[in-house]
Amino acid sequence: MTTLLWFRRDLRLSDHSALTAACKHGPVVPVFIRDAGLDALGTAPKWRLGLSVAALAETLDAAGSRLILRSGAPAEVLSALARETGATRIHCVRAYHPEEPSLDFELCESFTAQDIVFETFDGRVLFEPDSVETKSGGPYKVFSPYWKSVKSRDIAAPLKVPSEIPTPADWPDTENLDDWALGRGMQRGAEVVLGHTSPGETAAQDRLAAFIDDAVADYHKRRDLPAVDGTSGMSEYLTYGEISPRQCWHAGLRAREEGKRGAEDFLRELGWREFAYHLMVHMPRLLTGNWREKWDGFPWKDDERAAEIKAWKQGRTGIPLVDAGMREMYVTGRMHNRVRMITASYLTKHLLTDWKVGLRWFEDCLTDWDPASNAMGWQWVAGSGPDASPYFRVFNPETQREKFDPDGAYVNRWIAEGQSDPPDTALAYFEAIPKRWNMSPDDPYPEPVVALDEGRQRALDAYSNRSF
Known part of the structure; x- marks a missing residue:
């Protein structure tokens, strides 16, 4: 009864419905x-996933089991493993990306025809x-x-x-995780970001505890302050799925x-x-598209080669809070949530750039990238999504900095230019970025690519000519 x-994306042993049920039937062969x-x-999510898979393998080894690694289409891999092991059941945690439920339905039909039980379990959402x-x-449609x-x-x-x-x-037999080279795209940035992540179920439980x-006692007061460790860190x-x-x-x-x-609030x-x-x-x-279809004709820019967009990606817009956030992401793989909103607002409103440009950049750079949360967040800020802030609201990065980083601790942590003795966090950015960017902490800090008042007015003028 194997x-x-x-x-x-359920890389843990605790609170794992599929695992608990499998253990009641007989031998269990874990597979990724x-x-x-x-x-x-x-790039970053793939690298971080590899770290999580490695941590799960170690946890299973410690429990007297092991993790089998295989490459290929799930239907083919699972069929082959069922033949090799004589498995009569296949368990997994339910998935929700638009492509996955239909895959699970097809797998269920296929394996049922082979007299193999294919069963999905809860665990990904509440x-x-x-x-x-x-x-x-x-x-x-409203939160x-x-x-x-x-x-x-x-x-x-x-x-x-x-x-x-x-x-x-x-x-x-199992494949070798190192042979997958999931972190190849990180290049020299991998070593920098590795110092800011602690993969695995044990680390997740420790962080939550x-x-x-x-910190949860003052979460409502400190969660918007990017210079303090006031958030849960659970994303x-x-x-x-290192925690449920x-x-x-x-x-x-x-x-x-x-x-x-x-x-x-948590x-x-x-x-x-x-x-x-x-x-x-x-x-x-x-x-993939504007949730509010009336935005489909809005004249956003989407040329990722444009100088303004390149400056935003590289943290060189000349707006300190925006640049600090972009650099934090490149060094740690994450960005404080309040600053995510500000950097996204600056791109979509001051620079009038399509939110999908930012979504793709975050998808490549964030180690906590989640397709649903990332898309909803970008559309919320841009004004094209559900529960969106009023589309005409334009976050002012300077007033946001004065309110949430009044002493400049966050900005100074991540921006080296202009500091006589910049901290290691700010210098680490130059160790992580591609050399072809040709940036140095000795460079002068750039002038704004667009003045805040000019960018705000440009956005309002664009909105005034539309009917939302």
Whole structure:
């Protein structure tokens, strides 16, 4: 009664419904597949996924099991492994990207015809997208009523790690993770970013525990301050399933019961992630085109070779808070959420650039890249998406800096030019970027590529000629 346990973006052993169920049937053969979807990932997410797979393999080894690595189309890989192992069941955690549910349906039909049980389990989201609907029966399009409808739902307690993972008498052959070279595209930046990431389930649990013990109490006050460690840091771990949303949810509930004020805000942020998946499942256009179709004719620029766009990507716009955010992303693989909004607003409004240009750059540079959250965030800022800020609202990076980084600690942490003794974090940017960019910390800090008042007025003029 061998079961193939197909790991996807659920790279953990705790609170893993598919694993728990598999252990009840007999021997379990864990497998991770390098498929076309993995190969299509951006540079940083692909590299970070490789670190997560390596961490999972170590965890399984410590538990007396092992992780089998194979490359190819899932149907072919799983069929081959079923023949090699005599597996009668295949388990995996349910996926929600528009292409994945149809794949799972096809796999289920195919394996059922072969007398092999193909079963999917929960674990990627808190609320199954099809289980949340408006009173009229359709999907929600606005976050507030969505949140109101789900926030009081009972969420099952997280599952513990199985006491034993049954093993087969013989293990099938496995490929070598190093041969996949998932970090090739990072080049010299890999060593820099590696110092700012701690992959794996153990690190995820430690980070959550530390956040709940301390920072969550003031989360509502500190989460918008980019110079302090005031956020949960869970986005990267949730991206690869090194921790489950259910584990985060129950930790937040416990903190709320203990009277920690910021816990409610933390739970709401988990709700935002759920809303993004809800929209992606019901309205997959969110990922590729303007959610509000009236924006389809808006005259955004999309020439990625343009000097202004190049300056934005390289953190050389001449606007300190924007540049600091872009450099933080290149050094750490992440960017503070408040600064993400500001950098996105600057690109789409001051530079009148198509939000998809920014989405693609984040997709290549963020180690916590998530297709649903990334797309919803970009469209929210641009004004073309659901729950968007008023399209005519243009974030002013200078007033935002004065409010959220008044002493310049964040900006100075990431921008070396102009400092007599810049910190290592600022200098690390020049170690991570491609040499062809020809940048040096000794360069003068650039003048703004567009003055803030000029860029704001240009955006408002463009909006005034449209009917939204």
